Amino acid sequence: MRVLVTGGAGFIGSALVRYLVLEKGYEVLNVDKLTYAGTLTSLKSVEGNPLYRFLKDDICDGRAISEAFASFRPDRVMHLAAESHVDRSITGARDFVETNVLGTFTMLESARAYWQSLPLEEKDGFRFLHVSTDEVYGSLGDEGLFEEVTPYDPSSPYSASKAASDHLAKAWERTYGLPVVVSNCSNNYGPFHFPEKLIPLMIISALEGRPLPVYGNGANIRDWLFVEDHARALDIIVERGRIGETYNVGGRNERRNIDVVKRICALMDELHPAGKPHESFISYVQDRPGHDARYAIDATKLETELGWKARENFDTGIEKTVRWYLENEWWWAPLRKNYDGTRLGLV
Template sequence: MKETKPQLQNPISQPPAPISILVTGGAGFIGSNFIHYMIKAHPNYIIINLDKLTYAGNLENLKDINRMDAGFKEQDLVGGGFENKIQNLKHQIQYPISDIQQSTRYHFVKGDIANTELVDYIFERFKPNYVVNFAAESHVDRSIENPKIFLETNVIGTQVLLDVAKKHWLASGKWKEGVKFVQISTDEVYGSLGPQGYFTEKTPLDPHSPYSASKAAADLITKAYFDTFDMPINITRCSNNYGPYQFPEKLIPLMINNALHHKKIPVYGDGKQIRDWLYVEDHCRAIDLVMQKGRIGEVYNIGGHNEMENIQIVNKICSILDELYPISKNPTSNMQHPTLKSYKQLISFVADRPGHDRRYGIDATKIHEELGWQPLVDFDEGIKKTVEWYLNNQEWMDRVTSGEYMKYYERMYSWR
């Protein structure tokens, strides 16, 4: 009689596979803040940061996290069916030079989201459960000057990400469990509001600049993958963000930087354009919730309930600077502007931008009712924290505006 092996009553279960997130554009303003937030909020998650490092992508935004990057080793690339890709991809992967403690929680890859082969390699290598797509050309003035690059990154790049995700997540007509593509969009896709009313998720898209048109196109191609293939996706549309690490071409850091250097503070038109402002960490919390709990296929508006005219924002920044860093404390003040008493004297009204939307306002009822999210940082608190951050990080601002941050990138990573 054949002897049978006893069955274990309580077999030891294997630990669940770690959650892996591909964050595109993670060296930019919101993307880097999101990575900081996720590293703290989810200690077991693995973050893969894919960023092309254009002018607004700055690895100094992730200086402390970069030290965790175990990087790509040659032996990691060989085996597992990747041998044929090494030579093609080798010149696109960056390798950190660091003797600081290594970790596998964070990986940085320099590259373009429109590079299908590179994105496919990342999916094979890291098997991400989520894609959170921040990667975008995002400055309206630049889109007016050169619309083409906005279409290439914002539209074609998004389509490449969707297509590669579909390839790896869809098998035999079924989507893998626990995967999702989150498209990070903007309230600018809705166009402009009159004095009353708010944008809801049902508001028709009506973009007015090449930038917002490219983002609307990316939203629609993302929605098409849900409608056509049942792909698990969400789209978030957020109001204006502010906070640390924002590139100083945007309103708030530009005003701060110009004021500190006693340059004119340019205000478009009459300065009465109205925007809804949200502290960036509140935005990151919202994205995390949507990623994990958002209903598949849904759009979620994210707003700060802080509508203000641009000129009000500028005046508030000047008042905070007058309080925290008065002109009398600046050693160059008397030489440059001996009669300057307040930063408000630097305000200068300039010709308005073409197609400048008059008002944006977000109705965030849906995300509040479905996911329980609401902003925690009110504007007065957030703007003071933001000004203080830039005052305490003037070297960061100087390097960003002078291109010095690219030298940091070269110090941290070298080609192989």
């Protein structure tokens, strides 16, 4: 099995590459531009493995991507490369439109030309998995869950660009017959998560005795999934998902942001005492513009049709994650140097 993964040097992409190479024994070509969010240090465990190859390229570069298809001849594409941070999309949306919209367009067009050139028997087996987010559905009130049929209603430039890319992916299936499957996942967390995102930012800032910035009143709710559960879901979806369908991915772990931060503080009090409770470092700051109130995924379709179930619950997953950051400063310290945790000029 040959799998072309885009964005494999990022948080979820690197978990996926490790899973495909080390646990599934697949050949993987990782195509990644290595933006600020991508680092090959997340892939040390596959470095030198004959099943793994890396290509530093931009998914917007049609010629480079077509050459990658022609030389690697993938059976599957798992497309994760994206600009992923909502706050950055608010201060500078262009990269999001370029990579998430035009980059996805380029991936689809290159995949289409390659797929059309395949002999019939290989054509049938080819799959293009477009990896997306639950943020395309907008914000929930106190009740209800996002289902695959929930109308799109994105709030941020990030989620709008992802919504656009989802529509492109589905159109390439309906119009050209490209065998596309789409997945929409809730918030991921776990090892190798870039230090600008809520959970790693809080752990590292707590460790450094810096303020823990909670947006608004901290009552916004996210639905957390351990990244390795997501990687496993993606492999199942690309393997057995029905062409043209969407699968929502989530672990039924809804938490208010403030409760997540307090849980991290409690774990830090236990594992890395600071002299005073870490909760005293919590600082309520100006809210994120257009901040979605609540996300929550209904993953019934993935669970019943494809047999996936999240293995990690949030309480054990968050403890593993805090311990990982305490033990792996070598990984995050160089990234932290380039990103000190202040909020992108929003406050």
